[in-house]
Amino acid sequence: MLGLIILNLFVVLLPKSKLSWYLKIWALALASLFSLLHLFLPFWGSESINYLMTQDSMSLVLISLTFWISLMMMMASQTSVKVFNNNPMLFSMLLLTLNLILIITFSLSSIMYFYFFFEASLIPTLMIILGWGYQPERLQAGMYMMIYTVAASLPLLLSILWAIQESSSSNMLMFSSLRNAFFDPALSWAWSIFSIVILAAFLVKLPMFTAHLWLPKAHVEAPVAGSMILAAVLLKLGGYGVLRVSQYFNFYMSNSSTIIFSLALWGGVLTSIICFRQIDLKSLIAYSSIGHMSLMLAGALSSSSWGWSGALVLMISHGFCSSALFALANYTYEKSHTRSLLLSKGMLMLLPALSLWWFLFCIMNMAAPPSINLLGEIMIFPSTIFSSMYYLLSLGLMSFLAAMYSMYLFTSSQHGGSPPYLSSFTTFKAPGFSLLFLHWFPGNLLILKSELIYMWL
Known part of the structure; x- marks a missing residue:
């Protein structure tokens, strides 16, 4: 895993030259192949967990998806970015920096570092939308994306700081005992509120119905590579976060999960109906x-x-x-x-x-x-x-x-x-x-x- 991160960092720092665009494509193809081979490693007994990095099947699959989609983004952007000479080197550097941030995010076991890189992924995405978007409304789309995600993430930060203080560790593996802090049945309401606060940032990133308005705006204004990475990988950050915190915080005991469950399913029905009212492909x-x-x-x-x-x-x-x-x-x-x-x-x-x-x-x-x-x-x-x-x-x-x-x-x-x-x-x-x-x-x-x-x- 560390070798893949070093290879991606080398690709980001390739010198500016006429061949560097194609070198980056070939280096991404090589990294994608190695990441696919990594999928077989859990079957060979090479799973590892330590204080900073974790490696299980979910992390490996999402890292492979990130490399694969990054390669597809470089290929899809050849016409719209490279041919028209719209600063292709800066574009490829932002794209690969985002790729590096996502790989590190999927590999971390420290929840504080995870939160930092989870939020850092917004910066290259915003720059890609603002720099290579289609219409002037891309400023409004970028503002929607930042306000939604950052506002929902601030309560998550406070909850993480409290969890680190209670468990005396930032490792997600140590948080499974936090349920005992609300073990008193009279405090079940507090555990329900805590679970909503923790999940809110990931539900906005997912996004769940009622917190989804930023996504269609961002997709419509983003260039093709921005739409691809938003749909294929950045939305998966929300899903990854939901699965990870559910794994370590024991949210299945929370009463609030029923509300979120119902809202998710009926929200999915409503957004499916909304699809018939759209006249824009994206x-x-x-x-x-x-x-x-x-x-x-x-x-x-x-x-x-x-x-x-x-x-x-x-x-x-x-x-x-x-x-x-x-x-x-x-x-x-x-x-x-x-x-x-x-x-x-x-x-x-x-x-x-x-x-x-x-x-x-x-x-x-x-x-x-x-x-x-x-x-x-x-x-x-x-x-x-x-x-x-x-x-x-x-x-x-x-x-x-x-x-x-x-x-x-x-x-x-x-x-x-x-x-x-x-x-x-x-x-x-x-x-x-x-x-x-x-x-x-x-x-x-x-x-x-x-x-x-x-x-x-």
């Missing part, structure tokens, strides 16, 4: 991400092994699928110069190669086999229903609406009569095929050895 994909993360949160709060494993699998599958959908939206935008679903019609007649990829990722988004999205939902559904039968209706609606808006996204953009100004298209080139294949391949082939991504060892 906004529709962003709202579908909120729905998928609501399902992931339900699995995490079910406090069962199937639920937690399904939550991790759903995070990985959503990372590949949503990142590819944002890349597809960007390719469509480069061809048609609009992201409006009302204007982007008849792409199937003009560019059928791109329509094939739209179809593959839309059915992956609705959890069609053999995608690992289906595996995650198969594991989350029973664990949620066993928590309470009252969740059956919301789960069924969410699954049905996910299929509906995925079909709506495909048919509205690919079918129908194309406007006259879309008549002349250039061909779809090889880097685009490589990018989309490298999203589709792991998202569907990991089902053959799924224990790599759901076994917590």
